[in-house]
Amino acid sequence: LAKTTQPISMDSYEGQEVNITCSHNNIATNDYITWYQQFPSQGPRFIIQGYKTKVTNEVASLFIPADRKSSTLSLPRVSLSDTAVYYCLVGGTGGFKTIFGAGTRLFVKA
Amino acid sequence: DVKVTQSSRYLVKRTGEKVFLECVQDMDHENMFWYRQDPGLGLRLIYFSYDVKMKEKGDIPEGYSVSREKKERFSLILESASTNQTSMYLCASSLASSGANVLTFGAGSRLTVL
Numbered sequence: 764l765a766k767t768t769q770p771i772s773m774d775s776y777e778g779q780e781v782n783i784t785c786s787h788n789n790i791a792t793n794d795y796i797t798w799y800q801q802f803p804s805q806g807p808r809f810i811i812q813g814y815k816t817k818v819t820n821e822v823a824s825l826f827i828p829a830d831r832k833s834s835t836l837s838l839p840r841v842s843l844s845d846t847a848v849y850y851c852l853v854g855g856t857g858g859f860k861t862i863f864g865a866g867t868r869l870f871v872k873a
Numbered sequence: 874d875v876k877v878t879q880s881s882r883y884l885v886k887r888t889g890e891k892v893f894l895e896c897v898q899d900m901d902h903e904n905m906f907w908y909r910q911d912p913g914l915g916l917r918l919i920y921f922s923y924d925v926k927m928k929e930k931g932d933i934p935e936g937y938s939v940s941r942e943k944k945e946r947f948s949l950i951l952e953s954a955s956t957n958q959t960s961m962y963l964c965a966s967s968l969a970s971s972g973a974n975v976l977t978f979g980a981g982s983r984l985t986v987l
Binding site for chain 2: 797799804805808809812850862863864865866
């Protein structure tokens with residue numbers, strides 16, 4: 764299982780774009796990259812998933828370089844409600860033995 | 874719109890009691906998981922199940938057992954609760970054929986063992 768490394772915490776201001784980078788040097792050929800968001804006292808919530816290049820949905824964008832050894836979650840124009848912990852995971856089909864790292868605690872200030 | 878339901882949000886039990894944590898999903902997912910989450914330790918996988926009556930140990934199965942008699946229900950059992958099992962317990966489910974790691978989580982059950 765590929766281990767991931769993320770910054771422990773980040774601060775931002777409302778309206779800014781936030782980029783959280785995750786390193787996964789040992790990613791396997793069939794591994795996908797998935798990001799979750801977790802608010803206090805709630806379960807993590809799926810945000811976005813990708814395999815290569817760029818993926819965009821209504822919430823975020825995910826940038827994956829050609830070597831796939833890292834990925835960047837981009838949150839456009841964050842608001843106070845985006846204050847949460849963001850987890851980067853890599854893994855194969857089915858989600859077995861899904862390993863969560865410590866995540867990145869994002870704090871958005873007014 | 875709730876898809877993964879955990880029966881209790883907060884429980885308080887005494888040392889030595891038997892504790893059942895129930896989880897039900899309505900998405901017809903094959904895979905179900907139990908995690909515990911502790912400050913500074915993140916989410917740790919206790920058990921998972923990929924089919925009815927099938928179970929596999931995760932990273933920290935000691936002191937826990939699970940039951941999956943029906944596809945939609947996955948129960949976590951603490952045979953004799955101890956204070957070090959005070960934690961937030963999270964249930965999740967996923968499709969067998971999902972791309973990878975697309976888990977849907979419940980809201981969590983916060984267990985306090987006195």
